[in-house]
Amino acid sequence: MLDVENVTKEFGATRAVDRVSFAVERPGFIGIIGRSGAGKSTFLRMVNRLTDATTGAIRFRGRDVLALKGAEKRAWQSDCAMIFQQFNLVPRMDVVSNVLHGTLNRRSALATFFNLYPAEDIHRAIDILDRLGIAEQAAKRAEALSGGQQQRVAIARALMQDPQIILADEPIASLDPMNAQVVMDALRRIHEEDGRMVIANLHTLDTARRYCDRVIGMRDGRIVFDGTPEQLTTGVARDIYGADASFSEAATSTSLARLDRPARAKETELL
Template identity: 65%
Template sequence: MLTINSLTKNFGGNLAVNNVSLSVESPQMIGIIGRSGAGKSTLLRMINRLNDPTSGEINYLDTAVHSLKGPEKRAWQARCGMVFQQFNLVPRLDVVTNVMLGNLNKQSTFRALFNLFPKEEVFRAIDLLERFGIEEHMAKRADQLSGGQQQRVAICRALMQNPDMVLADEPIASLDPMNAQTTMEALRRIHDEDNKIVLCNLHTLDTARTFCDRVIGMRDGRVVFDGPANALSTDVAREIYGADENFSETSTSTNINALPSDLSSTVKAV
């Protein structure tokens, strides 16, 4: 169970996250929606401890996440697989090595420097790439892949550390609609097949309705909606995004549902 109590983040007088409380009692696929600057990314980064909270608590099972330091903090970050908007891959390295970098905190610096990974990790990385339909690209440099392919590599890298949950920060913001659908399908599979919590920052209402069980709406750092995805009405959307927005079914978001899915240097093992 993930519990957040009165969580606040203040950046020089700007309340990016303002007294947020929520709980996740069982594995769910949760979309966090809102305008840019609503506090969505800061919230995820505090859960992962990339940002330290100004005040409040984050608890997961018996772990007081908000108070972790040093090795315990790094161990927690390994339990929260993070997927970023801009992929954060190493462009000059091949795909399978990028995936194995998800376990970098478990490897010696010497082995990582010379691409010396245990055989079982190489096989695990290949299995993950095969699972998400990109094993044929494993020997290519990461920068030779499309944006959608790179994001699936980033998802594989996050899963490499066998996290308790996956946090995805605007994972489809830089993708075309077809690759956006492919990426969201991959995240949904992690929830359905691995029984993991997936928290995903999103902009579009249709995407949240289609792929998420629950939606959290944020505005000006506060939670203004928390409920099932099918409760995302026009009135709720206006509360989240502002009364001046036009929320017709055809204009609120890019419809990725009607598009077809495309899911369909060598590492030395020691």
């Protein structure tokens, strides 16, 4: 389905992404991990065509998406939805209108200007919100929702595009552990139930192991690991993050159980 061939992105003398190559044969849930500055976000932005590559090719079902222009490029961005760390919602707009923004690429400029949507799109938006457990928030302003709810609105907006690929750039980085779990559960369920490919940039190893079918590790713009979650050992993680023997996975964990353990230990001491 997806073939990435020697993709490189240079910013002046800096090579943010360095000859990245891999292939995806069927829809999967793929996690890309690595420290900040490893090139993860730049790579996803190239796939979505928010950023142009310097060299290389990204082929989806045989078509090089890096060569698309104009209407074909916009159509690809509908097929390849993007979810961001900071949600990118319109704060003062109601939730259902934010979700309906997922249809902008296929609507006329006049309809967009007057905020006119077909009834079937409105019903579909509410159905998607219901699927994500937040239909009761449809009439509220986006800014009134919690971070986890806002990220689910962003996922709903992506689903309104009916994409073949969902790209998620650090979707849980700004969320607490409970909301992080809800968001990742939602993305995994969408992958399994809809058969959509999901590629997510992640910081935490436990999240990658729990939700991903395949994990790609990036360091200094290059792929240094490509394997199953079971192959993502602590030693491999040290190499990906460029860490020494003092590296502790607990420091990157989003697990509720792990985070709660120090609190329980403290309670035991007090008793």
